[in-house]
Amino acid sequence: MHFIPAVQPDEPASAQAWHFVFFEGQVLLPVDLPLEAGLRIAPEEAAAQRHYLGRLDGLDCWTLRLAELPADRQPMPLRAAMMALPEPLMAVAGRAAQVLEWDRAHAFCGVCGTPTERLAHERARRCPACAQVAYPRLSPAMMALLWRRPAGRVPELLLARGPQFKPGYFSALAGFVEAGESLEQCLHREVAEEVGVQVKNLRYYGSQSWPFPHSLMVAYTAEWAGGEIVPQPGEIEEAAWFPIDALPGVPPRFSISGHLIEDTVRWLSGLSPTDPAP
Template identity: 40%
Template sequence: MADSSIYKSYSPAIVPRDDDNELVWMFIFNSNKILIKGEPEYPEIPTSEDFKGIELSFISKQYLGELDGYACYCMEVEDLADAPLGMCFKDLRALLGLVAEDKFLLMGKAFQIVNWNRMNKFCGRCGAMTEPKHNELAKLCPSCNSVYYPRISPAVIVAVVRDGKILLAHNKNFRPKWYSVIAGFVDPGETFEDCVIREVMEEVGIRVKNVKYFGSQPWPFPDSLMVGFIAEYESGEIIVDGEEIDDANWYGRDNLPPRPTNVTIAGRLIESVLFG
């Protein structure tokens, strides 16, 4: 997990440099889809060079900082906007594993900021139109001075281990026969470790102990931060809740069902526990 970083070639900033002549990276979104160029198997982020002679109207535009030394922005277009010739709008989730991890993390950040801009045009307290703060990534209400930051929803994801096997479960929202580790959102007042213990008990009816931090992964669908743990089985028998989880069992390396790949923290947890 230590190699997962958005900052390999990206430097965040709030205020752009005063230079209109440089190349600009353009993270353009239509709903939950991002505009890409190139072959489907090798998607690339378009730049200002790709838009010479092309007019595209943006609902919102937000400076992100610099990628490989060049400015980058995230933008939103109308839902009915067409992709320019040689480009296409593609579901962001489908790009996981097709682009370098640090670039995908930046795509995810851009996606979250576009959603944040869309959802915070008006103050939730007084209804006035918000304005960007000049010195930080935030929106300010000029009427009541309320400040709104990009939303991040923390969630835990945990590999539960027992006698060399891992607990995997099928969520009702998964495709058939697809299994993963237990996950859930953190409640107010909980530590991450509290949340691990509660979520495992609620979803599969067992108690865990020795909860240890593993790593984390931003998950922009729409605004999660997945915080990973490994825990040991303590007691109880598997009883699925029937609401989110409809099946769960213990699996070893020789009988694993279809599951997440290592581009996700879920896949990395499974790999770490069973294959070291």
């Protein structure tokens, strides 16, 4: 499935279309319809405040937010919906959620408080009073999966869990990039802050748009260079080195962290001849 992003449709409307409809942050689906089939059904009030996203395999994609929950629709958490969808639809659903959140958060000018207006030629809202323009917000965050090869032992990954994690689940380290900081500087800083160790041999893995609420996750692998694990109070509930043949619960491949961990295990196991790559 091939997605072509756009702000306005530049062709005649497709005979069918995808509709990503939200209510209070959850995806709305017609009652008693499968997930993908439900996304093709538009609510009657879809005309005015919807946003065009582009075309997925030749079908128009729209998103909108409803103020009230219709009787014939049922809500599904966005994360659950994304996990149940094939990857191309999952990505468009995440895009839809971020566009709606941007539109909601910038309904009024952040400089002078005047109601803003949507621009037709680009994804932006402009203040008619002071000309301030607001584009969809993006918060870059790095992700680091640390590894090491202890002499005579199975290779290990450093995984951690935060207080909000499901019991028994661990993941790679992650943190938001600060102003004036490169991704690599952020990685070194976050690793030192969160677990107190040093790293070397940083290798870019890949990236993923993450709509909770508007992050861009940029993932790396990094080799342990020294230091003992000291979890950061309030941020890291537990962190440890895990042999790659005895990992705890980790994220599914729905998220880039799941891809990163699985591909790194394959590389360290010798099942992949090169470093993990997207």
